[in-house]
Amino acid sequence: MEVFFRIIKFGLTGLLGMAIDFGATWLFKEKIKVNKYVANAIGFSLAVTNNYLINRVWTFQSTNVHWGTEFSKFLIVSLIGLGLNTFIIYLFHQRKNGTNFYVAKFFAIVIVFVWNFLANMLFTFK
Template sequence: MEQYVYKFLKFGVVGVMGVVIDFGLTWFFKEKLRWNKYLANVTGFSVAVINNFFFNRFWTFKSTNPNWGLEFGKFALVSTIGLLLNNLCIYIFHQRLKFNFYTAKVFATGIVFVWNFTSNMFFTFR
């Protein structure tokens, strides 16, 4: 059990880095470049995913799988499902429940964090 807690905490540290990248780029593209909010969200999320893959592979899960391409494919699949879940949550919280866009993004990020950790622990890096 202790190993799962330790990995969860490490995953959280990597996740915070990803959130900074995700939110920073989303804000930049949405507010400064005036991109569509969903396109800005996809871009920020995607760059964070690439960053998170490498940190989680080498630090959190200490993967020694020589087939890193397949591993990245699994990570990308989990992340893509997470992205769809992220956008669905933003849509529900922002469009339907009328939360501020960034408040909706915080809730979406928390939900997707749980999805990503569980999926990557038991599917991508098992």
Template sequence: MEIFYRIIKFGLTGFLGMAIDFGATWLFKEKIKINKYVANAIGFSLAVTNNYFINRIWTFQSTNPHLGTEFSKFIFVSLVGLGLNTFIIYLFHQRKDGINFYLAKFFAIVIVFVWNFLANWLFTFR
């Protein structure tokens, strides 16, 4: 049952992160006119930093005194997630008959959610 609550907490944290990610991506892509993949990386990075602190305290209740090591692991997991995220967006959006950028981004977030939860549960906050 504990795993169920962790998934729920991770998901709620992820929704906040998704709002930060989408908001920042939209701001940088549409208003500041930065390349869509760079804007995606900025949004993703802001969300990751927020998510680390919430997941450390609330989801996984980490008491690891080695914050730098733990944060480095979280960043590593997130960078792999960013690579997956960007690849999935490219795969779904860049094709000749590709789907809308934001719909592709949504699919990427769902897939990367599974990766991030498992990797953080089994590696970062173990």
């Protein structure tokens, strides 16, 4: 039952991170007029930092005193997840008569959610 609640907490944290990512990207791109790729990197970075902090305290209740190493592991897992997301979308969408982009993105989100949760539970916050 504990794993079920961790999955729920991880998912809620991810939703908040997505809102932060989109919100910050929009703010920096549209209002502050930063280059769209820089704005995207800022949004991603803020979301990853937020997600690490909430997952450390709330989801996994980590007491690891080496938070810098722990954050580095979380960042690596997140970057691999980003790469997987892009690769899965490419595989599903780019084939001849490929899957609709947003359907492909949905599949990618589900697969990467499982990857991120398991990798963080077994590697980052073990």
